[in-house]
Amino acid sequence: MAKMFATTKGENKFMDEIKIEKMTFDDLDDVYEIDKDSFPVPWSKSSFEEELKNILATYFVAKIDGKVIGYLGSWMVIDECHITNIAVHSKYRRNGIASKLVQELLRYCNEHGISYILLEVRINNFAAQKLYETFGFQTDGIRKGYYKNPDGTYDDAILMVKEI
Numbered sequence: 001m002a003k004m005f006a007t008t009k010g011e012n013k014f015m016d017e018i019k020i021e022k023m024t025f026d027d028l029d030d031v032y033e034i035d036k037d038s039f040p041v042p043w044s045k046s047s048f049e050e051e052l053k054n055i056l057a058t059y060f061v062a063k064i065d066g067k068v069i070g071y072l073g074s075w076m077v078i079d080e081c082h083i084t085n086i087a088v089h090s091k092y093r094r095n096g097i098a099s100k101l102v103q104e105l106l107r108y109c110n111e112h113g114i115s116y117i118l119l120e121v122r123i124n125n126f127a128a129q130k131l132y133e134t135f136g137f138q139t140d141g142i143r144k145g146y147y148k149n150p151d152g153t154y155d156d157a158i159l160m161v162k163e164i
Contacts, residue, residue: 018097020104023059023071025052030068031061038087040150051084060104062088062097072101074117081109083119086128098128102135109164116164120157122147129158137162 023031028048035042051057056077062070070088074081083105088097109117120143121128137160146157 017064018069018100019063020060020100021063023052023061023073025049027061027068027071028052031059031071034068034071034087034089035085037090041148043085057084058105058108060101060108062101064092070097070101072098072105074105076109076112076114079113079115081105081114081117083117098131099134102131106135106164114164116161118159118161120146120159123156123158129160132160132162135162 028045031048032042032045035048051059051073054075056075057073058076059071059073061068069092070086072086073084075084086098086101088095088101105117117137118140119132119137121132123142139158140161141159143157143159145154147155149155
């Protein structure tokens with residue numbers, strides 16, 4: 001069983017136990033469970049399977065003791081990276097795991113000649129917006145009605161961009 005985190009002033013004492021790896025088909029069940037735990041309208045498991053087959057897609061997972069506790073998905077198109085999704089299991093949030101995933105993506109983008117990264121974030125997801133701002137992402141617009149809610153309503157998304 002993975003260790004629960006003890007934090008001091010926002011720092012994770014077990015951060016060095018977190019391993020960031022490329023996602024594989026063996027990670028699908030855990031990633032799917034994290035997605036269901038994280039989003040009001042989660043992706044299907046088959047959507048993640050298709051992403052792993054997609055030559056444009058690059059996915060990373062964060063693991064502790066071999067168990068996936070977070071993931072980040074992206075598409076690389078020419079010199080652009082589009083973050084498609086990022087989530088951390090609710091038991092492990094606020095421990096720097098999402099930051100570690102973003103750092104790995106930035107490293108990967110630098111190695112692969114990416115010029116900028118863009119993403120959409122739900123307009124009321126202030127924690128995610130703050131995370132992206134700490135990495136230098138800036139608001140670049142609003143996408144009206146981008147996210148569907150379980151009740152059939154829609155939320156706007158903030159488009160954020162970072163030049164590398």
